[in-house]
Amino acid sequence: MSLKKLFEQHPERRYVMFGGKGGLGKTTFSAATAYWLASQGKKVLVFSVDPQASLSDIFQRDIFGKGPVKIMDNLWAQEIDADQHIKQYQGEIRQKILDMYGFDQIPDEIEQYIQAASAEPAMEESAIFDAVVDIVVEGSYDYYIYDLVPLGHALYYLSMAKVYDEWINKITHLREEMREYEEMVSRLKREKETEEDQILRELQYIRTRINASSRILTDKQKTAFFFVIVPEEMILVDTQKAAGLFEKFDVPISGYVVNRMIPRELLQVEIPAYLRNRIEMQSHYLKQIETMFGDQVASFVPELERDVTGLPMIEKLAGIMYRD
Amino acid sequence: MSPEKKGFLSNLKEVIYGMAAHDMSRYALRTRASMEHLFILITMGDMIGIPILPPYYSLRLLPYVVPQISTWKRRLLREKDISDAMF
Numbered sequence: 001m002s003l004k005k006l007f008e009q010h011p012e013r014r015y016v017m018f019g020g021k022g023g024l025g026k027t028t029f030s031a032a033t034a035y036w037l038a039s040q041g042k043k044v045l046v047f048s049v050d051p052q053a054s055l056s057d058i059f060q061r062d063i064f065g066k067g068p069v070k071i072m073d074n075l076w077a078q079e080i081d082a083d084q085h086i087k088q089y090q091g092e093i094r095q096k097i098l099d100m101y102g103f104d105q106i107p108d109e110i111e112q113y114i115q116a117a118s119a120e121p122a123m124e125e126s127a128i129f130d131a132v133v134d135i136v137v138e139g140s141y142d143y144y145i146y147d148l149v150p151l152g153h154a155l156y157y158l159s160m161a162k163v164y165d166e167w168i169n170k171i172t173h174l175r176e177e178m179r180e181y182e183e184m185v186s187r188l189k190r191e192k193e194t195e196e197d198q199i200l201r202e203l204q205y206i207r208t209r210i211n212a213s214s215r216i217l218t219d220k221q222k223t224a225f226f227f228v229i230v231p232e233e234m235i236l237v238d239t240q241k242a243a244g245l246f247e248k249f250d251v252p253i254s255g256y257v258v259n260r261m262i263p264r265e266l267l268q269v270e271i272p273a274y275l276r277n278r279i280e281m282q283s284h285y286l287k288q289i290e291t292m293f294g295d296q297v298a299s300f301v302p303e304l305e306r307d308v309t310g311l312p313m314i315e316k317l318a319g320i321m322y323r324d
Numbered sequence: 325m326s327p328e329k330k331g332f333l334s335n336l337k338e339v340i341y342g343m344a345a346h347d348m349s350r351y352a353l354r355t356r357a358s359m360e361h362l363f364i365l366i367t368m369g370d371m372i373g374i375p376i377l378p379p380y381y382s383l384r385l386l387p388y389v390v391p392q393i394s395t396w397k398r399r400l401l402r403e404k405d406i407s408d409a410m411f
Contacts, residue, residue: 089383096387110390113371117379120370126380164378167366171377174363181356188345188352199363199388206381 003298004322006224006254007037013224013254015136015216017146019154019246020228021238025259025301028308028317029228030147031058031077035311036318037143038075045139047078048147049128055079055147060310068139072311076141080131082124089127090114125156129213136216154217155242158249161214168207175200217251224254226298231258231285240292255298257321258289263302364389364396372400 007013016033018026027048034046045068048055055077056063063069065081093114094106106114117123136144148154179197216223225246229239243253262279289297299321308317367385369376371393377385389396 089380093383093386097390100387101390107390109393110386113368113386114383117370117383120379122378123380126378130380160378164381167377171363171366174359174366178356178359178363181352181359185349185352185356188349189341199385202384202388206384210381 001255001295001298002322002324003255003257004324006298007322010224010254012221014142015144015146015219015223017148017217017223017225018228018257019148019225019242021235024228024230024235026228027054027058027147029226029257029259029301029321030145031055031314032308032318032321034075034077034143034145035314036322037145038072039315039318041074042142043074043140044143044145045076045078045135045141046145046147047080047132047135049080049132050147058309058314078135080128080135082128082131085131086118086123086127090118122160130209132216133209133212137212155245155249158214158217158251161210162249164210165207168203168210172200172203172207175203218249220250220252223252225251226254227256229256229258229289230260231282231289233285236285236288236292253296255296256289256293257299257301258286258297259301261286261300261302360392361396361399364392365400368393372397 001009016030018029018033020026030046030048034044038044046055047068056079059071059077061069061071061077063077064079065084066079068076068078071077094111097103097106097110132146175197179200217225227239227243229235239256246253262275262282264279264283266275267279301317301321304313304317306313308314365374367377367382368389370379370382
């Protein structure tokens with residue numbers, strides 16, 4: 001089924017993601033899809049969760065860390081600045097400690113911990129996925145298009161989400177038990193009711209955040225996930241592996257988009273052997289794609305005469321991707 | 325109630341509490357304290373090199389456990405619990 005038909009038949013799939021190995025055209029396809037949907041009159045936000053985001057480059061506008069920036073009618077783009085997000089978050093934590101205890105400055109031990117925690121590799125992923133929850137919960141867009149991080153990160157996050165959820169259940173349970181003891185003491189001492197445990201409330205909040213971000217990735221009704229592939233052996237092997245893993249984590253795969261096809265019409269004219277070989281190689285792998293993914297392939301996109309940057313090129317690409 | 329106005333009845337109440345319930349509440353408090361330390365271990369574990377909860381979220385809990393952090397670290401280094409002698 002063509003990409004256009006997929007979108008027309010499933011207007012409820014409001015979260016659109018393009019995933020795949022690095023450099024295959026995820027950002028390009030995200031931008032083109034956003035452009036096409038916007039030109040159909042839908043209100044669209046395309047945003048990047050990649051620290052090396054390139055939406056700025058493709059739209060030729062500096063949007064990094066600036067919130068949603070309007071590109072044209074119905075179309076907004078946003079690049080999340082994870083570092084800035086983490087710094088701001090650290091600041092909030094520090095302020096909360098100062099306010100709660102009336103300190104003039106953060107105790108050394110605590111400050112060291114704040115610094116060390118922020119240096120951990122998992123910090124950035126968590127911060128980004130947490131920011132995504134804000135974007136998706138608060139926004140009033142018809143469509144959200146994710147320019148995803150490369151496959152590994154998304155998988156890592158999904159697998160962690162399951163583990164974290166279990167952990168938080170256990171911790172919450174412990175916390176509830178602690179509260180029972182506290183209540184017992186207040187009853188014995190005939191004191192009035194204990195205050196509500198703020199930690200318990202935070203834990204519940206954390207759980208809803210982690211669940212919300214992994215739910216968006218795995219929502220069968222509202223999410224459409226597309227793999228970007230090119231007709232080359234390594235890409236196909238890796239994508240097949242990744243698709244298997246994604247299915248295990250219940251990511252609903254809607255289809256595959258083949259990029260970088262060298263136009264076969266070139267074979268009609270005099271071309272160097274180098275190019276002829278590449279075209280033949282591609283047709284070999286296209287046959288493989290046919291047997292691997294069959295009618296799940298939603299669109300074929302040729303190598304264009306120049307790279308896709310700026311709205312006119314995006315428009316051209318969208319026209320090719322979303323033809324009937 | 326101010327101390328000088330404490331009547332016979334409230335004194336009696338405290339005596340009965342001391343005889344009947346004080347031990348129980350002491351025990352409950354001690355259990356709760358160990359749980360508190362266990363809680364800090366599983367949330368702030370990376371302070372002593374045991375990463376368990378993702379750091380982004382353990383930072384959210386940090387403000388609430390600030391006062392307990394140093395006693396927690398001390399306790400980890402002790403084999404015998406000092407609170408046994410304190411109570």
